Amino acid sequence: MKVLMLNGSPHERGCTNRALLEVERALNEEGIETEILHVGSQSVHGCIACQKCSETGRCVFNYDMVNQVLDKMETAAGLVVGSPVHYASPNGTVLSFLDRLFYAGRNFAFKPGAAVVSARRAGTTASLDVLNKYFTIAQMPVVSSSYWNMVHGFTPQEVEQDLEGLHTMRTLGKNMAWLLKCLEVGKAAGISFPSKEEIPRTNFIR
Known part of the structure; x- marks a missing residue:
């Protein structure tokens, strides 16, 4: 089994990466393979709602890492x-990345998802709320911890001092x-995933 991890920070070795490394270590100790991809410093186009991904399952923009x-x-x-x-x-780059990733994605359902945020001081719970919405609309079980999934610090060295935050990442x-x-x-054991029912698309304005 493998867990994919996305670093949405513009700084590849910054505070967000330090948090992800702690999650990664715990996963590896439990025998789960991991891969961290740095996407936060890329030039990422926002979704243009062209609907082509509904036909191909892939985004029409192919210059970044979304596909x-x-x-x-x-x-x-x-x-x-x-994300920081x-x-x-969350970082605007990672939001544009996730908009396109989840709009085009077809097989995320029932794969556990988790969000991790880093901040110097505040805005963490609001950022977690934004990221978790991607998982919940894609039928992904959201993984929780012993506290909200956040670390605090302005540098990776300061994150090292956030012992509770690192404990939260390991948990x-x-x-x-x-x-x-x-x-x-x-x-x-033969327990299958819930059967899919076609979504009745209804608009609020008629």
């Missing part, structure tokens, strides 16, 4: 998204590993 991540999600068992807090919200990794193993046991 590469879609390919990797074909076999990944879970997803962790990390910018104006009480998150262990919880995700546990859920992934439970899903495997259920699958082996």
Whole structure:
């Protein structure tokens, strides 16, 4: 089993990466393979609602890593998204990335997802709320921890001092590993995922 991890920070080795590394270590100790991809420093186009992905399952913009991540999600068992807090919200780059990723994605359902945020001071819970909405609209079980999934610090060295935040990251990794193993046991026992029902698309204005 493999968990894909996205670093949405513009700084590849910054505070968000330090948090993801702690989650990764816990997952690896539980026998779960991981891969961290740095997407936060790329030039990422926002979704233009062209609807082509509904035909192909891939985005028409092919110059960044969105389609590469879609390919990797074909076999990944879970997803962790990390972002710094910018104006009480996730990094704008990672939001554009996730808009296109989840709009084009076809097989995210029932794969556990988790969000991780880092901040110097505040805006963390608002940012977590934004990121978690991607998982909930895609039928992905949201993995929780012993506290909200956040670390505090202006540098990775300061994050090292956030002992509770790092404990939260390790617990998150262990919880995700546990859920992934439970899903495997259920699958082996013949427990199938819920059947899909076609969504009745209704508009509020008629």
